[in-house]
Amino acid sequence: MKKKICVFSLIMLLAASIFANDKSIKSGDAKCIPFEIKFGGFVKPSSNDLTLLPQLTHLRVSENEGENEETIEKIKAENFKIKTNYLAKNNLYRTAAKSAKNNEPIFINGFNALTNGGCPSDNSLAVNKNSQLIVVVNSTVKFYDTNGGILQSSMSLENFFTSVLASTDAVCDPKVIYDNQADRFILYCQTCNTNNVPSKLLVAFSQSNDPTQGWWTYSFNGSPSVVNSGNCWVDYPKLAVSNSDLFITSNVFSGGGNYLEGIIYQIQKSIGYAGGNYGSNNSLLWHNISGSPFTMVPVGNGLNGGYGNIMYLVSTARPSKLNFYTISDSVGNNPTLTLNKITIPNYSVASNAIQKGTSVQLMTGDDRAQDGYYQNGTIHFVFHCDDGNGFSCINYSRITNNGTNWVAQNQLIKVPSTDCSYPAIASAGYHDNDQAAIICYNYCSINDYPSTAAVFVDRNFNVSSPIIIKTGTGVVNLYAQSVSGGGQGNRWGDYSGASRDFSSNPPTIYGYTTYGNNTADWVNYVSSIQTTMQPDGIQNTNKIEPKILLFPNPVYNVCNIKFISENDEMITINLFDMQGKLVKEIYHANCHQGENLFSFNKGALSSGSYLIQISNTTKIIKNEKVIVSEK
Numbered sequence: 007m008k009k010k011i012c013v014f015s016l017i018m019l020l021a022a023s024i025f026a027n028d029k030s031i032k033s034g035d036a037k038c039i040p041f042e043i044k045f046g047g048f049v050k051p052s053s054n055d056l057t058l059l060p061q062l063t064h065l066r067v068s069e070n071e072g073e074n075e076e077t078i079e080k081i082k083a084e085n086f087k088i089k090t091n092y093l094a095k096n097n098l099y100r101t102a103a104k105s106a107k108n109n110e111p112i113f114i115n116g117f118n119a120l121t122n123g124g125c126p127s128d129n130s131l132a133v134n135k136n137s138q139l140i141v142v143v144n145s146t147v148k149f150y151d152t153n154g155g156i157l158q159s160s161m162s163l164e165n166f167f168t169s170v171l172a173s174t175d176a177v178c179d180p181k182v183i184y185d186n187q188a189d190r191f192i193l194y195c196q197t198c199n200t201n202n203v204p205s206k207l208l209v210a211f212s213q214s215n216d217p218t219q220g221w222w223t224y225s226f227n228g229s230p231s232v233v234n235s236g237n238c239w240v241d242y243p244k245l246a247v248s249n250s251d252l253f254i255t256s257n258v259f260s261g262g263g264n265y266l267e268g269i270i271y272q273i274q275k276s277i278g279y280a281g282g283n284y285g286s287n288n289s290l291l292w293h294n295i296s297g298s299p300f301t302m303v304p305v306g307n308g309l310n311g312g313y314g315n316i317m318y319l320v321s322t323a324r325p326s327k328l329n330f331y332t333i334s335d336s337v338g339n340n341p342t343l344t345l346n347k348i349t350i351p352n353y354s355v356a357s358n359a360i361q362k363g364t365s366v367q368l369m370t371g372d373d374r375a376q377d378g379y380y381q382n383g384t385i386h387f388v389f390h391c392d393d394g395n396g397f398s399c400i401n402y403s404r405i406t407n408n409g410t411n412w413v414a415q416n417q418l419i420k421v422p423s424t425d426c427s428y429p430a431i432a433s434a435g436y437h438d439n440d441q442a443a444i445i446c447y448n449y450c451s452i453n454d455y456p457s458t459a460a461v462f463v464d465r466n467f468n469v470s471s472p473i474i475i476k477t478g479t480g481v482v483n484l485y486a487q488s489v490s491g492g493g494q495g496n497r498w499g500d501y502s503g504a505s506r507d508f509s510s511n512p513p514t515i516y517g518y519t520t521y522g523n524n525t526a527d528w529v530n531y532v533s534s535i536q537t538t539m540q541p542d543g544i545q546n547t548n549k550i551e552p553k554i555l556l557f558p559n560p561v562y563n564v565c566n567i568k569f570i571s572e573n574d575e576m577i578t579i580n581l582f583d584m585q586g587k588l589v590k591e592i593y594h595a596n597c598h599q600g601e602n603l604f605s606f607n608k609g610a611l612s613s614g615s616y617l618i619q620i621s622n623t624t625k626i627i628k629n630e631k632v633i634v635s636e637k
Contacts, residue, residue: 036343039232041291043273043284046170046223049210051149051161074265078355078372083491086357086367089396093360093423093452109470109539111434111444111462114514115555115568116476116533117154120146125485125496127530131503131518132184132191140191140217141503141518142180143530147193149217152507152516152534155558158218163195167208170225175199177208179500185247186508187312189215190279192252194245196228202239203261204229207254207271211278222281226271228256232293233269237261240269242374242500246306250315250336251275253304268299268321274337290337296345297321297329301374303387308379308433310508315339320387320405321375325352328387330405330412348405350416353391356398358495359425361450361522364481367489368450368498370398370427376501377430382438383407388429388445393418398425400447404467419461419469424451426459430504434462434513436541441465444535446475446504446517456482456498456522460515460535475533478522513537556618560635567604567618571597575622579604582617589616608634 119131119141127143137152147166149158163177171177178198184191191212197205205228210221228240240256247253254271270292277284299321307313319331328348335341358367370390378387385405393399400419405412419426429447436442443463450456455478462470482496489495503518515535520528555568571577579593592606611634620627 036292036296037232037294038272038290038292038341038343040286041226041230041271041289043224043226043289044170045281045283046167046208046225048213048220048281049166049169049223050220051158051166051218079490081355082357082370084357085355085392085396086491087396089357089360092395092397109462109464109468110473111460111470111535111537113460113473113475114534114536115153115557116531117150117557118529119150119154119518119532120148120160120530125528126499127520127528128179128500129503129518129520129530130181130501131505131516131532132182133505133507133516134184134191134215134217135186135189135509136215137507137509138217139516139532140182140193141530141532142182142193142195144178144180145176147180147182150532151558153555153557153559154532155560155562163208166193166210166221167195167223167225170206170208170223171197175206179241179243181243181245183245183247183306184505185275186307186310187247187249188275188279191217192245192247192275192278193221194243194254196240196243202259203237205239207240209252209254209273209278211275211281213279213281222278224278224284226289230269230291230293232291233258234260234266238266242301244301244303244375246304246317247275247312248306248315248317248336249312251317252278253317253319253333255302255304255319257301265300267293268295268302269293270295270302270304270319270333272317272333272337272341287338290341292333292343295331295343297323297331297347299323299329299331302329302331303375303378305378305380305385305387308381308386308506309435309438313380318380318385320378320385322353322373322389323347324373325354326350328403328405328414346412348412348414350403350414353401356390356392356425356427357396358489359398359427359450359498360452361481362453362455364483365493366481366483366486367493367495368425368456368482369489369495370425371499373401376428377504379431379433381433381435381441384441386431386433386441386443388431390427390429390447391418393420397423398427400426400429400445402431402445402463404441415467417467417469419445421449421472424449424454428499428502428519430502430517430519432504432506432515434506434515434537434539435465436511436513440541442513442537442539444504444515444517444537446502446515446519446533446535448498448502448519448521450478450522454478455480456520456528458517458519458521458531458533460517460533462537462539464539473535475517475519475535476521476531480522480524481526482522482528483526484528507534510536556630556632560633561608562635564605564607565632567620569602569604569620569628571599571602571627574599577627578621580619580621582619584615584617
């Protein structure tokens with residue numbers, strides 16, 4: 007059993023309920039027009055330079071406006087009063103987690119990835135079937151293997167898209183996704199200049215399934231003339247793919263910062279993968295959309311393959327609705343857009359979060375859509391909202407069609423006296439009929455520095471107790487600013503990343519979240535998380551076998567070994583060649599109960615394969631193969 011770093015709170019669940027939708031509404035006033043996409047050329051980051059080259063990255067506080075900032079801030083200030091009264095009344099007490107251990111996900115390993123990219127970092131990641139992983143934060147991209155080994159040095163997004171940018175352009179709001187059907191990556195960011203107008207959107211398609219082998223780059227207008235005569239700019243992007251097209255959604259604001267509308271870019275993806283030129287029949291811009299959607303999440307398929315040329319999109323519509331959109335077909339087949347209004351229990355924006363050791367609040371933003379995916383007729387959709395006591399919690403819906411209407415099964419995932427925000431969700435099912443999911447999120451409280459955690463939700467909509475992914479070591483006070491109701495606040499979001507490893511069994515999810523450190527800054531953290539649920543639905547009641555986790559593997563310089571010990575005990579770590587001959591006794595001393603991390607330098611070891619063996623005084627705990635390689 008994995009030893010907890012600290013005890014987390016009991017999740018209090020609302021009973022799952024089914025809520026029917028309003029009558030389907032045809033979005034007759036929605037309009038779509040072709041738009042121009044410019045080819046930027048081919049870029050191949052240097053694959054043999056694994057050191058960070060001298061570069062200057064613009065650290066910024068992104069604006070990320072809400073649709074009605076004044077109203078939202080008033081609600082948040084009132085909910086903050088409710089929160090402080092609740093804390094006083096309940097003596098800051100939190101109940102220890104007591105739910106069934108067999109449902110909990112398990113944390114496999116993790117590593118810090120990229121330095122801070124601004125405030126907030128805007129974390130996004132994607133992993134392919136070859137254990138190659140891309141992470142992005144504001145202004146920077148980097149390639150890793152899934153053990154944290156570096157495949158490609160950090161590169162500023164300004165340098166990545168240099169062929170389509172002006173020298174004065176700065177970029178922000180990056181997103182990266184993996185198209186498991188095409189076996190390619192798609193990378194997105196946008197310009198974030200001082201006045202935000204005009205706005206330019208940037209997209210890159212990987213040339214192959216290996217991101218180190220090069221990308222095709224493109225740019226297009228983010229200040230369309232059909233919106234406010236072009237005096238506008240986009241913010242808060244979301245990406246997903248259908249079988250045929252790429253969908254990019256954005257909120258649009260005026261040059262003065264007022265929310266105007268939500269828009270959708272629909273782009274034929276095969277041309278981008280081929281490095282071709284786009285024509286007027288290969289792209290559409292949807293605008294003037296019914297329901298006045300703010301932050302639409304297009305939901306790609308959660309498992310292998312796609313679900314056709316259709317695309318579903320979901321947005322929140324306070325106080326009790328979800329806007330559910332359907333785009334009926336690919337760009338070249340005269341698609342239509344329809345809207346359904348789905349009813350869920352009332353929800354509202356949560357107040358800003360309290361972090362341990364400081365009066366500086368963490369800003370929870372609003373209750374906009376965060377993340378989602380589609381799987382075999384079910385849409386999984388998450389955002390954060392008020393839990394009823396002023397704290398932020400995860401609002402999770404599973405949306406299905408009952409034959410005549412789209413309906414939502416909904417519940418809140420709460421941790422008493424704790425703010426849980428910026429969730430990201432990915433499929434943890436073994437097959438299409440298995441609707442299990444893992445949700446990664448950030449949390450903090452009056453007893454916790456900003457940290458990150460995850461929960462597992464099984465196919466029957468039962469939620470596990472949380473597991474701690476990374477415990478914060480200090481407060482965050484990077485760019486404090488005044489908040490409504492008085493005091494100072496620091497940006498927290500804007501979004502987290504989660505990506506399924508489509509080649510892993512049991513199902514493995516990679517999360518990309520943030521935690522606080524002892525220099526008042528954010529740290530970006532990649533974690534791999536697995537389900538303990540069995541494919542036939544039977545819980546695993548046996549003790550999880552302790553693992554040895556070697557990273558990086560192959561080893562170029564330093565080898566890290568993470569392992570779990572059942573007790574404080576004397577251990578020996580030996581290195582054998584593949585013929586069973588002892589090469590070296592690396593370590594012989596005490597280790598501690600729970601997780602241990604041991605590192606050694608490869609030194610003069612010759613390139614080749616070896617066997618690491620960890621044993622105690624009575625038995626061999628584990629053998630694991632390691633490859634030593636030259637750079």
